[in-house]
Amino acid sequence: MLPFAPVRGVGWVIDKVVQTAENEFYDPAPVQEELVKLQRARDEDRIDEDEFAEREKELLHRLEEIRVHQLQQGGRPGL
Structure with a gap:
């Protein structure tokens, strides 16, 4: 297990990072x-x-x- 710890940490x-980027991309506030x-x-x-x-x-x-x-x-639309 120990040799794979750095790989899991990077993952x-x-x-x-992906989750944060998706949250920003799908945030309706800037579009509104x-x-x-x-x-x-x-x-x-x-x-x-x-x-x-x-436009x-x-x-x-x-x-x-x-x-x-x-x-x-599965979330509520924030619109």
Whole structure:
């Protein structure tokens, strides 16, 4: 067992890094924040309706991906 301890330790670290990266990737908060900023940009006439619609569509699609992932993981969607 002892010779494999370093390998198991590295495996544990890799699992934690992957888990942290997934948690960040599937966090809806930054996407929701981006939607708020997008709305503000439109309200302040910094972007036109076409640009708003395209970007909003992308962000809503991303939120849907996050929701599906959360449901597949057995968690509640945070949306």
